[in-house]
Amino acid sequence: MSDYRVPEGKKLYRSRRDRKLLGVCGGIAEYFGVDSTLVRLITILLVLVSGSGFLAYFVAALIMKENPG
Numbered sequence: 001m002s003d004y005r006v007p008e009g010k011k012l013y014r015s016r017r018d019r020k021l022l023g024v025c026g027g028i029a030e031y032f033g034v035d036s037t038l039v040r041l042i043t044i045l046l047v048l049v050s051g052s053g054f055l056a057y058f059v060a061a062l063i064m065k066e067n068p069g
Helices: 024-032 036-050 053-063
Strands: none
Touching: 024 036, 024 053, 036 053
8 A cells, every 4th residue: 555645735737838749748747746758658658558548648638627827
């Protein structure tokens, strides 16, 4: 079991600053505090392996709100 906890008030948004396509990977990287290149590589790997990762990316882009700040 992990002791990782999300700080109060922290929300997942699409990034405005770190975006290549729609800001989903940049937003995930900002949320978890990791390098966005790593998130992008994992996303590309999932798309190549499963094929459904491409659909998941665009669904996430539709669901996630853009960062208001």
